[in-house]
Amino acid sequence: MKQLLTFVKKEFLHVLRDRRTLLLLFGMPVVQILLFGFALSTEVKNTKIGVLDLDKSQTSFEIISKINANQYFDIDKNLKSIDQAENAFKGGKIKMIVVIPTQFSADINSGKKAQLQLITDGTDLNLANQIYSFMSNILLDFYGQQTLQQNSGVQAEIRMLYNPQLKGAPNFVPGVMAFILLIICVLMTAIAIVREKESGSMEILLVSPMKPYIIILAKAIPYFILSLIILVSIIILSVTVLDLPIKGNLILLFGISIIFIITNLLIGIVISILTKTQQTAMLISLVGTMLPTLMLSGFMFPVENMPIPLQMVGNFIPAKWYYQIVKNIMIKGTGLEVVWKHVLVLFAMMAVLFIIAVKKFKIRLE
Known part of the structure; x- marks a missing residue:
């Protein structure tokens, strides 16, 4: 029994002295609770919408005031035309546009059924259905359930922009592209230099005349080519299989994808430089990239709800x-004029990561 207690004490001391193990044991639960509690939310909160009021009557003003007064929607833009409404969707911030037609108040006053059009962004089908459901409840609360079910009153007509067939592919294909490329690039390159350290071949690289950026490029190029194939x-x-045509410029898509691939390769290189074992590199690459990508990128959960x-x-x-x-x-089907800010952010990340990789590798060489 005494021997057992001695070994238990020894194991406790071993765990308590290992800061990385303590961080994994106590840090990960805290991070996951916070992420799962705040990020993984299917509620609709503070969703930005636009309003196209063609009627401009007291009735339409009351509807707009009712929508703006709740916690679910924020009216970000008051639009003046249909063309302006479609351009608002291309920026990505507007998730729904409420169109109030010219004869809206006249139809209600004459006892006819007034049409109210709700245009949603069909690229995220789940979010679009949730927004429509919440907006319908607001209209029901404003006019009353009985009024809406009669011939007179207001009838909300939904229109899914960019996805009228209500397919699931427009929602998950862009996210899957980002997720697969990130995981493969980071995971593959994260163990590249660490493998050299563990095998002892790093000493050969240390005395070679090659410059640090040459070694980094040599490690990254094979995975870069494989990522392009993927x-x-x-x-x-x-x-071909999912019947999802590319509406925009294919060359632009490939060019930006190359920037994204290089950025992910550099993340893996930095991880491999800063770690000593392949297991640690794999753990950091999976936990540090997979979970944040799934939870905070907007792929699975709306960023606006966080x-x-x-x-x-x-x-x-x-x-x-x-x-x-x-x-x-x-x-x-938008072009560079819409996504140039996003491209600039990716390019800046790529440049910063490359500088970090080269400088950290120089320190290792000295």
Whole structure:
């Protein structure tokens, strides 16, 4: 019994002295509770919408005031034309546009059924259905359930922009592209330099005349080529099997995808430089990239529903920006004039990661 207690004490001391193990044991539950509690929310909160009021009557003003007074929607834009409404969707911030027709108040006063059009962004089908459901409840609360079910009253007509067939592919294909490329690039390169350290071949590289950036490029190029092949495979499957045509510029999509791939490769290189074992590199690459990408990029859960601090953390995730770019180019057919800010952010991340990788590798060489 005494020997057992001695070994138990020894194991406790071993765990308590290992800071990385303590961080994994106590840090991960805290992080997961916070993420699952705040990020994984299917509620509709503070969703930005636009209003196109063609009637401009007291009745339409009352509807707009009712919508703006609840916690679910924020009226971000008061639009003046249908063309302006469609352009508002391309920016990605507006999730729904409420169109009030010219004869709206006249139809209600004459006892006719007035049409109210709700245009949603069909690229995220689940979110669009949730928004429509919440908006319908607001209208029901305003006019009364009995009024809406009679011949007179208001009838809300929904229109799914960019996805009238209500397909699921426009929702998950851009997210899958971002997720697969990130995981493969980061995971493969994360163990590249660590493998050299564990095998002892790093000593040969230390005395070689090659410059640090040459070694980094040599490690990254094979995975870069494999990532391009995977990207082409995903696009071909999306177009042929899932019947998801690319509405935007294919060359622009490939160019931005290359920036995203390089950024992910550099993340893996930095991880491999800063870690000593392949297991640690794999753990950091999976936990540090997979979970944030799934939870904070907007792929599975709306970013607008998250607290401001988590939204700020999500801005440092390359997959968030790439996911929005792919949605705009593939589904909405927009060009560089819409996504140039997202591209600039990705390019800045790539440049910063490359500088960090080269400088950290120089330190290792000295």
